[in-house]
Amino acid sequence: MRASRQRGFVLIAMSITMLLLLAVIGLAFDLGRVYIARNEAQVFTDAASMAAASKIDGSEAGLDRARAAVAQIPMHWNLGTREFTGIVVEFSADGTRWEKSPKDASAMTMARVTAPANQVEILFLRAVGGPDAFTVPAHSVASSNPVRLVE
Amino acid sequence: MRRCESGHAMIELAFSATVMVACLAGTFQFGYTFYVYNQLVTAVGNGGRYAATRTVRAEVDKAEIAIRNMVVYGDPQPATEAQPAVAGLTPQQVEVRWVKDESGALSAVGVSIREFPVNAMFRTFTFSGRPGVEFPYVGKYAPEEHEP
Numbered sequence: 001m002r003a004s005r006q007r008g009f010v011l012i013a014m015s016i017t018m019l020l021l022l023a024v025i026g027l028a029f030d031l032g033r034v035y036i037a038r039n040e041a042q043v044f045t046d047a048a049s050m051a052a053a054s055k056i057d058g059s060e061a062g063l064d065r066a067r068a069a070v071a072q073i074p075m076h077w078n079l080g081t082r083e084f085t086g087i088v089v090e091f092s093a094d095g096t097r098w099e100k101s102p103k104d105a106s107a108m109t110m111a112r113v114t115a116p117a118n119q120v121e122i123l124f125l126r127a128v129g130g131p132d133a134f135t136v137p138a139h140s141v142a143s144s145n146p147v148r149l150v151e
Numbered sequence: 152m153r154r155c156e157s158g159h160a161m162i163e164l165a166f167s168a169t170v171m172v173a174c175l176a177g178t179f180q181f182g183y184t185f186y187v188y189n190q191l192v193t194a195v196g197n198g199g200r201y202a203a204t205r206t207v208r209a210e211v212d213k214a215e216i217a218i219r220n221m222v223v224y225g226d227p228q229p230a231t232e233a234q235p236a237v238a239g240l241t242p243q244q245v246e247v248r249w250v251k252d253e254s255g256a257l258s259a260v261g262v263s264i265r266e267f268p269v270n271a272m273f274r275t276f277t278f279s280g281r282p283g284v285e286f287p288y289v290g291k292y293a294p295e296e297h298e299p
Contacts, residue, residue, distance in 0.1 A: 010163045010167075014167055017167070017171065021174050021175070024178060025177075025178045028181060028182030028185075029181050029182065032186065033185065035189050039189055039192045039193055040282070042196070043192060043193075043195075043196035043199070043284055046196065046200060047203075047285065047286045050200075050286060050287055051287035054287055054289045074285050075283075075284060075285060079281070080281045080282055080283070
């Protein structure tokens with residue numbers, strides 16, 4: 001009687017422990033990658049917004065050059081292996097109203113770059129009820145005429 | 152009968168402990184390596200932003216030293232007892248690369264980690280050339296001026 005009651009214990013204990021272990025692995029592995037992707041995306045949008053803002057000169061051609069400069073930023077995410085996709089470049093005159101294709105290019109002084117589609121695939125946490133993927137968007141704003149703080 | 156059960160438990164424990172220790176060791180290795188990589192991304196990002204806006208004069212090597220210090224210590228002119236943002240990182244491990252346009256003016260600056268070994272206790276991972284960033288150069292390029 002006692003032997004038969006003990007027989008399944010190791011299996012149950014192992015199952016519970018493995019589930020907890022998967023959750024810990026998921027926290028370390030998946031969340032680690034999510035944080036790196038978020039950081040990489042933020043650094044990319046910082047560089048891209050500066051590139052865009054540096055091209056704004058009050059003309060339509062300047063806005064085109066800003067978009068082209070963002071497309072040429074050679075940075076990647078997911079440990080530097082994947083290209084950024086779906087990048088959105090917007091412009092504004094005062095930082096309150098943002099437009100992708102502004103009608104009055106001469107008033108534009110600021111650029112905002114958003115990298116919205118960085119989906120980190122979740123490998124371990126999904127086994128314990130986590131999501132299949134985690135999106136880590138990032139955006140940055142830069143002005144074409146910033147106050148110089150660095151010498 | 153009881154001795155037989157005790158032997159089973161020992162074998163089961165040995166088997167499950169091996170699997171769990173291997174999983175925990177792997178978790179630590181990857182977790183710590185990701186943690187260090189994330190710190191490096193932040194460090195080169197800070198250095199890249201600084202490099203992109205810094206005035207570059209005739210003494211380009213001085214600007215590069217300041218950029219390397221910014222990556223490693225978060226300060227272009229660190230105090231002598233300053234601690235690196237990432238344990239073990241030195242300014243010599245930071246690569247600064249200037250990109251010039253057709254006119255010879257600076258158009259972009261790249262900052263990356265040359266080679267950085269991460270000792271994750273059970274194994275050492277080495278990052279070569281990554282993480283790296285490239286920022287458009289929006290600072291003042293004045294090769295005719297000299298550093299103060």
